Amino acid sequence: MLKRKRKVEDFGNEIQAHIALEAEELQREGLSEKEAWRRARIEFGSAQVARERFYLRSRIAGIDNLMRDVRFAFRQLGRNPGFAFTAILVLALGIAASVAIFAFVDAALIKPLPYQDPNRLVMLFESIPLGPRFHLSYPDYLDWKRDNKTFSSLEVFEPYGFMMNTPDGLRQADGARVSAGFFRTLGVKPILGRDFYDGEDMPKAPRTTLLSYSAWQKRYGGNSGVIGKPVTLDGNTYIIIGVLPRSFSFAPAEPADFWSILEPSKCRGCHGLYGVARLKPGVSFATAFADITTIAQKLARQYSDSNRDQVAYMLPLTQVIVGDIKPVLLVALIGAALLLLIASVNVASLLLVRAESRKREMAVRGALGAPRRRLIAQFVTEGLLLSLIGSALGLLLAQQGMHLLTLLIPKDMRIAMPFFVGIGLNVRVIAFAFLLAVLAGALFTFAPLGRFRFMRMHESLVEGGRTSSSALWRKFGSNLVVIELATAMVLLVGAGLLTRSLYRLLHTDIGIEPDHIAMVRVQAQPRKYSDNTTQANLVREILHRVNALPGVLSAGVTTKLPIEDADWTSGFDIIGRPDDHQHREVAVRFVTPGYMSTLKTKLDSGRYFSSDEDVSKPLVVIINQAMARQYFPEEDPVGKQICFGGDQKHPMSIVGVLSDIQEGQLDAAPRGAMYIPFFQNTNSGFVVLVRTARDDRAFLPTLTAAVQSVDPGMALYQPMTMDQKIHDAPATYLHRSTAWLVGGFAVVALLLGVVGLYGVIAYSVGQRRREIGVRMALGAQRSAVYRMIFFESGRLIAVGIAIGIVCAISAATLMRKLLFGVHAWDAATIFTVAFILALASLLASFLPARRAATVNPTEALRTE
């Protein structure tokens, strides 16, 4: 009901009228006009005071009451510090978890990417039978760019590791190569210098590069005189023409210090580029996808040798950048929300208990004339005060939590997720926290208020008057506990499934023994080591020195490590088999014989390479089981000959079949791969691996020094162990972080749920002391009392767990993307979790049950 506020002015008029009427009456009684007015004014007292009192009544009194309520609420909390501390801490933890996770969700999924109109940007790929996200070739890019009618611009880029000449020798420098209009497509302008101009990617133009903001700071100290300076990359001189904005990052090519221009290539079969394009205004994603698909189909017909089975593939840029982390974040957010739910319910039931014990206080105040409104205001103030303090503390904790969580992300992953840089409290996060505070405040207000409403005042005044209202509360309180237990169940099952997934992931057979492997990447100067002889000699010398190191069991070299992306692929033909227009493509790795003995791979059939298999010997190849299954079904591949696509002049004999090494990500399906002797196909860039008898991590400096001693001019980078590589792999990280986060939430949830149950049972026992006393006085055994209490709690636990199982299975089905090697309805996990929760809950109800059973009947009956 809206109350119309009366204006002070109107009230003033009324007073004037009063005085006038009084004066008139006094005049009628015989006073002179002047005297009558004087008397009337005096009689009334000060009109001003009356006005002030009217004003105070309507306005100040409200504020005064509020202050009194706040002071009283503080006193109430202070009188029961245990309660206040628990409630605030529980709430703060719940809010902190939710807000911290929300900050990550905000950074990745809500905050727009640092480009102009990022939702209109797409990334283009060519998909091949091996998978959808493979690269374009330069001529394909030109055709796509020319023939499409749906993109306002279409550009390409490739992540690229430059070799940079420094005074200390050759060093690896992260970079990317882009076509001229790349930054204009993104809508990014350099903060210093200029962008590439159209045509700058033509061969005659001088080589130029842009710097990332961090490279400008780190390598050039933020000096603006850097524009026009030369830098030597890959032995060529590049001119620095500009610096990119600080906010700029482009995850698919990160980390990148140098953004240089791409050189055109005529090789249609050389795939190394990713496309990025901006949709024309009004053009839908589907229309553009159809357009680019048609173009790719036309190219596949036109260039059937190189483009066979090359299909266009397109994804929104946002999805490419945040797609992997999205399910993790959503699961974590839901986990945090559930935790907050438990926390709030817990605090609410604490407040309920308190409301129960304060009902007499309320009844007395009501009887003394306190308006209902004021009593309710008291509850509101206390609820809000609690949620306000809890939220403020939660916000502080959240800020710390965010930084802690960022530190837990491995460095490589952090680079791939640049949107998490500078995560913190922003307007949206604070607004979210505020929303939570309001919701919690409302819950804390209405839970005890609801209780208060049911209560009949005079009933509460009577000591022992706890009949109907207590039963009602018991019902309400126990419903809350069922919610808590069910929520805890959901979180625990989620955590259990994720942990099992992680375990399965880390214990999948990756075809190698990853322990005690130390590795370092090497890039030799391409000019100095340009042919097979020099490259082979370099690698032989490196292996010789490394093998001589104490503690080294074996050493090997490969061009690409396992558990990375499935790049470095090639089409191949089977000699002697008619061309069936089937596109065959597998991953290709060039390895020394020591590679396989170092990783302790398993041979399925045939033999390994021998150490003298070089260019002077017949060409040989080892294929993996996946390739054998796919391309040589029901026949023995050993002895068959294959060649690279179209290169019939150089047939390679298959000498062995290897058990699959996990070449792609840990959670990827096995893919076809072939291994070719390094000495038959050398390269100036490779990875050196050793198996050591010592601690692999401690061995890294020794390894690096020994390799570097062969030629100080080589660039050595990313020394690491295989265990580290597996541990830090994106798939492992995603699974581990979710398992840890949800696991952490689940443990807290378990604790809160059990404490909540304890509270309800303990309260119920406290209320039923007299009843229990009577029962025992009438001859009930202690065991019967135990049974009674356990029956009560057992019912709650059973209902909570049953609801929890149903919810948990549906929740797990929703997150099956994050599960690996385990079903959403994994019976073992659900059973274990239910057992743990039931056990913990029964334990929590044992304490009050024992207190009930040890009730002294005479004492219990006497207390009232």
Next chain:
Amino acid sequence: MPTQTNSDDRIALLQGTLDLLILRILVLGPCHGQGIARSILRQSEEVFFVDHGSLYLALQRLEDKKWISAKWGLSASNRRARFYSLTEKGREQLLQKTNEWRRLTRAMGLILGDPSTEEA
């Protein structure tokens, strides 16, 4: 002169009784604030002194509770004044409060030894 009465003989109104008095006066018909004050003074044989600040606060309170309603009108002397009148709700309240008051005074009387009850 009525207003000459020594103020020591006047009794400050008990909390809550002013509301009852206002309702009682308004049974007779709509009246403005000054009229109500005068009536209370006169009908209590000038025992009750009505503090005007309290009076208007009470009027405001009763209006908020919708026991009385108010509107501006003209007095007998053709002067603009705010007239208060009893609502249906107010009438019920008056009945109830009057009964309560009677019970209270009777009980007080019994204990204090009111001459009228002694006689009875």
